Amino acid sequence: MEKSINKIGVLTSGGDAPGMNACIRAVVRTGIYYNIEMVGVMKGYQGLIDNEFIPLPSHAVSNIIQRGGTILKTARCMEFKTKEGREKAFRNLQAQGIDALIVIGGDGTFSGAEVFSREFNVPVIGIPGTIDNDLFGTDFTIGFDTANNSVIQAIDQIRDTAASHNRLFFVEVMGRDAGVIALWAGIAGGSEAILIPEKETAIESLISKLAEGAENQKSSSIVVVAEGEKSGGALKIAEEVKRRFDHYDTKVTVLGHLQRGGSPTCFDRVLASRMGYAAVKALLNNVEGKMIGMVNNRMHFTELSLAISRHSPFDEELAEIAAVLSI
Ligand SMILES: Nc1ncnc2c1ncn2[C@@H]1O[C@H](COP(=O)(O)OP(=O)(O)O)[C@@H](O)[C@H]1O
Ligand SMILES: O=P(O)(O)OC[C@H]1O[C@](O)(COP(=O)(O)O)[C@@H](O)[C@@H]1O
Numbered sequence: 637m638e639k640s641i642n643k644i645g646v647l648t649s650g651g652d653a654p655g656m657n658a659c660i661r662a663v664v665r666t667g668i669y670y671n672i673e674m675v676g677v678m679k680g681y682q683g684l685i686d687n688e689f690i691p692l693p694s695h696a697v698s699n700i701i702q703r704g705g706t707i708l709k710t711a712r713c714m715e716f717k718t719k720e721g722r723e724k725a726f727r728n729l730q731a732q733g734i735d736a737l738i739v740i741g742g743d744g745t746f747s748g749a750e751v752f753s754r755e756f757n758v759p760v761i762g763i764p765g766t767i768d769n770d771l772f773g774t775d776f777t778i779g780f781d782t783a784n785n786s787v788i789q790a791i792d793q794i795r796d797t798a799a800s801h802n803r804l805f806f807v808e809v810m811g812r813d814a815g816v817i818a819l820w821a822g823i824a825g826g827s828e829a830i831l832i833p834e835k836e837t838a839i840e841s842l843i844s845k846l847a848e849g850a851e852n853q854k855s856s857s858i859v860v861v862a863e864g865e866k867s868g869g870a871l872k873i874a875e876e877v878k879r880r881f882d883h884y885d886t887k888v889t890v891l892g893h894l895q896r897g898g899s900p901t902c903f904d905r906v907l908a909s910r911m912g913y914a915a916v917k918a919l920l921n922n923v924e925g926k927m928i929g930m931v932n933n934r935m936h937f938t939e940l941s942l943a944i945s946r947h948s949p950f951d952e953e954l955a956e957i958a959a960v961l962s963i
């Protein structure tokens with residue numbers, strides 16, 4: 637039997653990502669357009685458990701499309717991983733009269749959504765909001781483009797000083813399990829090498845590549861290292877390279893959380909608007925238990941269970957392009 641949807645809750649969860657606010661706005665405005673009552677859940681699943689709900693009339697989402705972060709706050713909530721925590725969350729949801737949930741987050745958020753919707757038969761739609769762009773079922777996640785732009789701005793600035801001193805810079809970017817930011821920003825920043833969790837790091841070949849570059853009149857080199865790179869991260873690799881290549885002046889910059897902030901790019905705002913709109917329309921058409929994605933520039937649905945079962949496939953062609961262009 638079709639469920640009638642009169643009240644929708646929306647939350648953001650896991651790491652924040654630029655464009656989450658644009659997405660909240662799209663969800664709220666679309667819901668209101670279709671006469672649905674819209675409610676915000678504060679601090680992700682933590683707010684569901686702690687009963688922190690706020691009404692979201694249209695004006696509550698004015699003037700946020702350009703802002704980074706999330707007005708609903710976010711959290712990594714351990715209690716939601718327990719049955720007791722999720723039972724509390726369900727009781728609060730029922731007391732609020734919320735018929736369906738839209739969750740904006742990453743793979744962890746969708747794992748929580750998948751188990752919660754199965755246990756309590758709550759219709760849920762997931763929207764991919766993470767700078768990491770590692771989710772299966774979408775070409776892009778909200779926040780990835782903005783994070784990349786912040787990273788390349790930093791790399792460009794580092795390049796100026798690196799070239800002035802003939803230095804070798806290791807720039808560490810985010811990505812616990814995925815090297816997608818490293819790959820994209822590494823290509824766009826013209827880096828000499830990119831080290832990522834998806835590939836083994838071969839120190840020997842890195843050193844010979846840097847040496848070749850120096851012979852070929854390169855006045856500086858930038859190596860982009862993803863946080864989750866398996867041989868120990870930027871600091872450790874830089875130390876190893878310095879030990880073996882001691883005539884090079886080696887520096888390390890860890891970009892850290894500056895990559896997660898800032899005003900979303902046009903791309904992220906439009907992506908967030910399309911996904912937020914499509915998520916509400918999906919619920920109204922009794923679609924549930926799915927993640928919305930963008931595949932070949934079209935909105936596309938993937939079962940949450942499938943979206944959390946794997947990462948997006950690694951782009952070997954991009955890795956090849958990075959290697960060819962960095963000679
Ligand atoms: N297996 C799970 N079962 C229930 N809830 C989960 C599960 N995995 C993650 N969550 C919830 O989702 C939240 C966000 O996940 P996390 O991995 O921190 O970020 P992201 O969604 O960005 O990947 C977690 O803090 C937790 O509340
Ligand atoms: O801010 P925190 O909690 O230290 O988490 C850092 C992690 O969050 C991210 O920025 C985003 O990851 P998620 O989207 O999975 O939350 C990762 O790139 C990074 O490793």
Ligand SMILES: [Mg+2]
Binds near residue numbers: 650742744
């Ligand atoms: Mg994640």
